[in-house]
Amino acid sequence: MSRLKRAERPYDIVLFGATGFVGTLTAEYLAAHAPRDLRWALAGRSELKLARLRERLREGTPGGTEIGVLRADVGDPASLRRLAERARVVATTVGPYVTYGEELVAACADAGTDYLDLTGEPEFVDLTYVRHDARARETGARLVHACGFDSVPHDLGVHFTVRQLPEGVPLRVDGFVTAEGALSGGTLASALNQFARVPHLASAARERRRHEPRLVGRRATTPAGTPRFAPEVGAWALPLPTVDPQIVRRSARALQRYGPDFRYRHYAAVRRLPVAIGGAAGVGALIAAAQLPPVRGWLSARLKPGEGPGEEKRARSWFRVRFVGEGGGRRVYTEVAGGDPGYGETAKMFAESALSLAFDDLPPIAGQVTTAQAMGDALTGRLRRAGIVFRVAATR
Numbered sequence: 001m002s003r004l005k006r007a008e009r010p011y012d013i014v015l016f017g018a019t020g021f022v023g024t025l026t027a028e029y030l031a032a033h034a035p036r037d038l039r040w041a042l043a044g045r046s047e048l049k050l051a052r053l054r055e056r057l058r059e060g061t062p063g064g065t066e067i068g069v070l071r072a073d074v075g076d077p078a079s080l081r082r083l084a085e086r087a088r089v090v091a092t093t094v095g096p097y098v099t100y101g102e103e104l105v106a107a108c109a110d111a112g113t114d115y116l117d118l119t120g121e122p123e124f125v126d127l128t129y130v131r132h133d134a135r136a137r138e139t140g141a142r143l144v145h146a147c148g149f150d151s152v153p154h155d156l157g158v159h160f161t162v163r164q165l166p167e168g169v170p171l172r173v174d175g176f177v178t179a180e181g182a183l184s185g186g187t188l189a190s191a192l193n194q195f196a197r198v199p200h201l202a203s204a205a206r207e208r209r210r211h212e213p214r215l216v217g218r219r220a221t222t223p224a225g226t227p228r229f230a231p232e233v234g235a236w237a238l239p240l241p242t243v244d245p246q247i248v249r250r251s252a253r254a255l256q257r258y259g260p261d262f263r264y265r266h267y268a269a270v271r272r273l274p275v276a277i278g279g280a281a282g283v284g285a286l287i288a289a290a291q292l293p294p295v296r297g298w299l300s301a302r303l304k305p306g307e308g309p310g311e312e313k314r315a316r317s318w319f320r321v322r323f324v325g326e327g328g329g330r331r332v333y334t335e336v337a338g339g340d341p342g343y344g345e346t347a348k349m350f351a352e353s354a355l356s357l358a359f360d361d362l363p364p365i366a367g368q369v370t371t372a373q374a375m376g377d378a379l380t381g382r383l384r385r386a387g388i389v390f391r392v393a394a395t396r
Contacts, residue, residue: 004088004112004140011041011068011086012358016104017093018042019049022118022148025347026093031057033386034065034355041068043083074100077107084111091147091354092117098124098197105132105143112139114357118350120150120243123197126204129368130211137367144374147353148346151247152371153321153388154266156380157336158248159372160390162258166328170261173326174225175248176233176269177240179319179341218260220252225265232324232333237267251372259327269322314340322393333393345388352382 006012015030017023019042027042034040042050050069057067070086072079074094084090084107094100097119108115109132119125125145136143146152158173165171222245230237245266252258319341323334338345353371356362360378371379384390 004114006039006088009086009088009113011039011088013038013040013089013091013354014043014068014070014083014087015040015091015093015354016043016072016083019044019046019053020093022343022347022350023093024053025343026091026351027053027057028060029347029351030354031061031065031067033351035359036065038065038355038358039068040065041070041087043070043072045071045073047071074103077103080104080107081111084108084113087113089114089116089354089357091350093350095119095121096124097121098127098200102128102131106135109136109139109141109143112141114142114144116144116147116350116353116357118148118150118346119145122243122246123201123204125243125246125368126201126208130204130207133211133368140366142357142366142374143368144353144357144371145368146243146247147350147371149319149341149349150242151244152349152353152379152383153319153336153338153341154244155247155251155370155372156376156383157321157323157334157390158264159251159255159376160336160380161323161325161332161334162262164332164334164392164395165325165330167257167259169259169328171259171325171327172263174230174232174237174265174267174324175244176230176235176237176267176322176324177319178235178269178321180317215253218253218256218262220249220258220262222246222249222264222266225267230267230269233269233322235269235271237269240266240268242266247370248372251370254370254373314344317341317344319345331396333395335391335393336389338388348386348388349383352386353379356382 015023015027018027030040042054044050047069054067054069070083072083080103090104090108090113092104097117098121101117101124105115105128128143132143154175157175161173162171224239227238245264248264252262317340320335320337325332353375356375356379360375362375362378365374380390
């Protein structure tokens with residue numbers, strides 16, 4: 001259970017940004033699946049919208065848990081401090097996080113409140129480490145980033161794969177991602193914002209390296225790799241420039257179980273070469289377009305924050321991440337799979353991460369930590385019970 005005793009705070013979990021697209025999906029999941037004794041609240045700028053959402057949730061789950069309403073605004077640091085002081089765990093969907101997220105991280109670090117988000121922004125993760133990790137260690141707060149499709153399936157999938165391999169030997173794991181889904185406005189805004197901030201991203205990474213302790217006696221690397229045909233999965237493998245490998249590397253640095261010399265490579269798996277070439281060209285064009293403010297604004301206006309794919313589209317969406325792990329003369333093939341990656345399953349991963357921080361018996365750690373480091377097997381077990389697949393496909 002969270003190091004904060006339940007009597008010390010009125011709420012176990014506060015969901016900030018609850019009326020946004022993913023926030024609403026997360027609230028619906030909590031209302032339907034949370035334990036009946038969960039004390040939780042919806043938080044955001046508009047008390048009217050929050051109250052309407054609460055009433056809708058109550059209608060959908062009669063006899064369910066009571067739900068509070070808290071007004072808080074990223075432009076009002078005092079309101080964020082009050083929010084953090086009332087919760088054992090704060091889960092926020094309000095992004096882009098590099099623009100709107102830091103004040104809440106600071107408030108949680110000061111209050112000793114566990115914090116989790118959905119960021120896929122490496123710059124934000126690095127900045128919060130430099131600025132707030134030390135304070136969180138002092139107060140006992142756990143700061144857990146990337147608790148959705150970025151990066152739970154990859155971080156916990158590698159953790160699951162490593163546990164199938166021998167201990168104390170060099171390990172090599174490759175991850176291959178395939179998915180079918182659609183963007184929301186918030187995801188598009190975060191991606192465009194990140195693509196436009198490449199110099200800031202590099203500067204934040206350098207600053208983190210200056211503060212981060214060196215790993216002594218062990219190695220953990222995540223080289224980008226090169227495009228190639230991967231016969232082990234029967235697809236073209238394209239390096240994925242996402243936050244996921246960085247999260248995996250930090251788990252490997254923190255956990256001895258990853259062995260003395262660990263390497264992870266992260267790919268998109270594409271069956272047909274023309275599709276692979278077209279996808280790479282499309283990402284390159286989007287990155288180039290994001291450098292031009294008028295074009296970036298035009299693209300953002302196509303899908304506004306708060307908008308996203310409908311229920312029918314989400315029902316047809318899916319993801320699968322296949323891992324190939326090797327070490328000590330053993331090779332293992334594993335898989336993590338589920339439904340709609342960006343929204344339905346992200347809401348599930350996010351909600352279960354918050355519940356795990358609030359209620360599970362977890363390692364006594366604090367500061368900026370990963371899902372594998374903070375929750376590991378406990379969260380994997382929760383997600384398996386919630387319908388996300390973690391399985392060993394084959395061993396050699």
